[in-house]
Amino acid sequence: MSLTMAVTCQGHGDFCLDLACEIPATGVTAIYGRSGSGKSTLLDCIAGLRNPDAGKISYGDNDWFNGGKPTPPWERRIGYVFQDTRLFPHLTVQGNLDYAGKRAMGPCPMPKDELVSTLGLANLLSQTPDTLSAGQKQRVAIGRALLSAPRLLLLDEPLANLDQQASRECLALLQQLAQGLDLPMLYVSHDIEEVSQLADHLLLLEDGKLQDQGSMLEMSTRLDSRLAREEQAAAILLGEIEAQDNAFSLTQISVEGETLFVNHLDQPLGSQRRLRIPARDVSICLAKPEDSSILNILPVTIQEIETCHSARLLLRLALGEQHLLARITRKSAERLELQVGDKVFAQIKSVALLSEAEDRQ
Amino acid sequence: MLLSPTELDVIGLTAALAATTTLILLVLGTPLAWWLAHRRGSASAMVEAVVALPLVLPPTVLGFYLLLLLAPSTPLGQFWEQLTGTRLAFSFSALVIGSVIYSLPFVVQPLQSAFQNLPRGLLQAGATLGATRWDQFRSLVLPLTRRSFIAAASLGFAHTVGEFGVVLMIGGNIPGETQVLSIALYDKVETLRFAEAHRLAGGLVVFSLALLFLIYRNNGPAAWRVRI
Known part of the structure; x- marks a missing residue:
């Protein structure tokens, strides 16, 4: 099974996302590129939060976008962890988690209690999001996305707003989840260190175009890939x-x-x-x-x-x-x-x- | 008893008019405000201008045209007569129609601005968690804009209670049918019954002040937060 897509999507100004790729529905696939390279636009297209101008997106047997009426996000069964967490301010942590749990269209990849303790949320359940630290918020967001029982988890720079300590903790958690869960993940980042820790596969994006893709280990040492040319190669x-x-x-x-x-x-x-x-x-x-x-x-x-x-x-x-x-x-x-x-x-x-x-x- | 039976009638009628109007305004105004909040273009600007018109027009202008529109000889008047067997002009229903139009901006504008200020990202998050559009509205939009709904309803209600010109033009002054508070007050002043006028006017001042106070207190920071 895989996520297949060929899309064009006009953005602001000259920017245009234009790529075709097939992403394996296993492990962690990192979408790596500078800011403005179209990573988030790509993720939004996959989630159905915006529709490409033309093209095709399908996941396994499901055609999500194929010219006709696109499958709405709520029927795609994707989990989305946003950079800005987007926790619901009128609900407690528990309420945020339940929001996802109530609408889940299948079994959660991990029992809720186990997830809550893995993410270290047990003591935060009665708090509202505005009382949480950035790291705590992001952990709630991850838990909420998982409790919606997704078949594909999208993560958009989940560590970008965290301080170093919180970012390390959160990364370790994501690693643990990636290893423990049978859930394909798409991880958008502009930080090569994060990417090299998590990713099994790598998609290199530049100016809305797919530059290269391959396995993380192989890509890291290919001289013709852009990664090798970077200062911190x-x-x-x-x-x-x-x-x-x-x-x-x-x-x-x-x-x-x-x-x-x-x-x-x-x-x-x-x-x-x-x-x-x-x-x-x-x-x-x-x-x-x-x-x-x-x-x-x-x-x-x-x-x-x-x-x-x-x-x-x-x-x-x-x-x-x-x-x-x-x-x-x-x-x-x-x-x-x-x-x-x-x-x-x-x-x-x-x-x-x-x-x-x-x-x- | 402080108030005479006719005064109680007047107050009851005013409250019924304001409540009916507010209810209708919430039902009509919510989708209209949602549409206005999410559309850009000359069509929505035109609709926005029409909605805001009662804010600038003298109520008598509105009342005059409504009077013409609701008259028994007009298609609307005839349609109404066939439907209900009663005349529309100078009826309670006419007052409701007039009040709905007159108070429309007071309900639509706070809702529209609340919808515009609602972070789209939250609704997107809801969508990815499996919430359909209606579900998003019910579980996210309504609780997050609750304050604005309360403000819109209160303003719509208070404004309907306070209207005079439109009512006078299309409702006349029929006790028990169309005689609302502001008209009754005018009546009493005309006939120099100042003591009774004081009771109605003073009552209205106190009521309005209390309502506005509650709205503004409700608008304090983070009032929508669920407290546990």
Whole structure:
């Protein structure tokens, strides 16, 4: 099953959303692009809150928009988490949740009590939205959307109005929900870090056009994608917790048979984690340095070299089936005489663990 | 008893007229205000102008035309006579028709501005949660604009109670049928019964003041919030 769409939708001024895509109805699909690239317009078209000028939108067997009378939003069974939460001010938290529950056209993906406790709403039920913090409001909004028993969950920059702490908590929650629920999600964001933590698939949007799409892990290291060109370009790798090094408070993570050390992480052995390795934190050595303070040094093969700047190059490095990015100066590349196919060592200055579900108070 | 039976009659009739008018105005005015709040263009501007007309016209102008319109010889007058077997002119029904037109802006305008100020996003959120348009209206629009509904109803009611010119033109002064408070008061002053006039006028001042006070108090911040 998938969400298929081909739409054109004239916006303000010159802006026009014009794209065709097929989005798998599993996992989290991120719609990534700068503000003004048409992400929210796209989401509104999917939700039925606005209708494209022409085109077709269907979800599985349901034609939502096909030239004729569009299916109204209330019959599409989508959940929508808005950036500005849009909680009903005249209802309490409980009232907001019940509003969705009463109108649900199917079983909620998670029992209500469990959802309330997962989202940490138990103590807030009798409060009105104007007494809640931004993070609390967004958690209520997520709960409300889920209680409407959606078959597809749309999230429009849900973390954009939150402070760092609240945003981290909320992200961890979304991750937990994405893993625990069998519910496809479309996640709109302009923040690549959020996207790389959550997304399985990625749609790149620019000026209303679909630039590129693919799996998140693959897209993050493709040199021809716009992601690689960004200042904070980073490779996303999948690793498995292999051992705990308690003496030094480190955790060993195995990626393609190689071992990476990261800050201690209290997670069961064997659990899978995403790692984010920024391209600017990776340097290249021809021989394995034995006297470096850097712990993470991996044997890799240079797969592609691309000039991204008059002074700098971007390398795509193969580590088994996965890939790293390295941004180095053209001068060093020339000095080391780097060629595609060379077996070299990647020194990694920093590894960020993603999916860090922090303890919530 | 402070008031004579005829005075009670007058007050009862006035209240009945105001209540009927308000009810009709809420039923007609709500969809009209909704339409005006969500349409842009010359059609809605024209309708808006027509709705606002009673605010600027002398009531006698309105009354004059209504009198012509409701006369037994007009199509409307004849239609009414066939339908009900009674004459429309100088009847309670004529007063209701006149009052509805006369008080229309007082109900439509607060509702229209409330609907315009209602965040569209909330209704969109309702729609994604499975609420149909009618459901959105009932579960979101009504509670969120409750204050404005109360204000609109109170203003419509109070304004109908206070009308004079239109009633005089189309209703005459038939006790028990069309003699409302403002006309009765005029009568009493004309016949120099000042003590009785004082009772009616004073009562009306107190009533209006109380009603307006309640409206403005109700308009305090966050009055729509559900308290628990």
